[in-house]
Amino acid sequence: QVQLVESGGGLVQPGGSLRLSCRASGSMFNIYNMRWYRQAPGKDRELVAHISSSGRSTNYADSVKGRFTISRDNANNMVYLQMNSLKPEDTAVYFCNGILGALQAWGQGTQVTVSS
Numbered sequence: 001q002v003q004l005v006e007s008g009g010g011l012v013q014p015g016g017s018l019r020l021s022c023r024a025s026g027s028m029f030n031i032y033n034m035r036w037y038r039q040a041p042g043k044d045r046e047l048v049a050h051i052s053s054s055g056r057s058t059n060y061a062d063s064v065k066g067r068f069t070i071s072r073d074n075a076n077n078m079v080y081l082q083m084n085s086l087k088p089e090d091t092a093v094y095f096c097n098g099i100l101g102a103l104q105a106w107g108q109g110t111q112v113t114v115s116s
Contacts, residue, residue, distance in 0.1 A: 002026040002077075002105045004096045009110030012086055016114070020081040022096030022107060030074040033099045036081045038092035038112075045095070049081060064090075086114045 008020040020036070031053045039045040049070035050059045058070050069082040079096060091114050096107040 001103060002029050002032060002098050004098060004105050004107035006094065006096045006107040006110040009094060009112045011113045011115065013116050014087060014114055016086050017082070017084045018086065018112060020083065020094055020096075020110060020112070022079040022081075024077040024079070024098065024105075028100065029077045029098075031100060032105075034070075034072060034079045035097040035099065036070060036079075037095045037097055038090075039095070039109075040089075040092040043092075046092075048094070051079065083112070086112075088114045090114050 002024040003026050005023050006020060008018060012018050033053055035050045036048045037045050038048050048061050048064055049068055051070045051072055055072050060068060067085045072079045091112060093109040093111050095109045098105040
């Protein structure tokens with residue numbers, strides 16, 4: 001089972017960029033499918049982006065398609081979410097999630113606030 005720790009959140013102006021990082025510890029990271037979720041106040045947790053264990057396949061929510069990019073570095077047990085052209089509606093706590101069959105791992109979340 002992996003353990004996940006997110007970093008890189010913060011306050012950014014509309015139109016700005018942030019890169020979130022998720023560091024995994026433990027074994028078998030390179031066979032986990034990885035996802036980024038987000039949860040805004042008063043809303044359900046939303047799947048933002050998915051990347052396969054190899055990194056060859058990615059999927060995005062319609063709300064972030066063309067603006068966000070998920071990537072991974074299996075050699076260093078890292079997953080990233082590059083967020084460009086940020087909007088106030090992107091404000092949320094962002095969570096890293098790892099899936100391996102019935103196993104799931106979650107990070108503690110990192111706050112992203114988009115405001116002028």
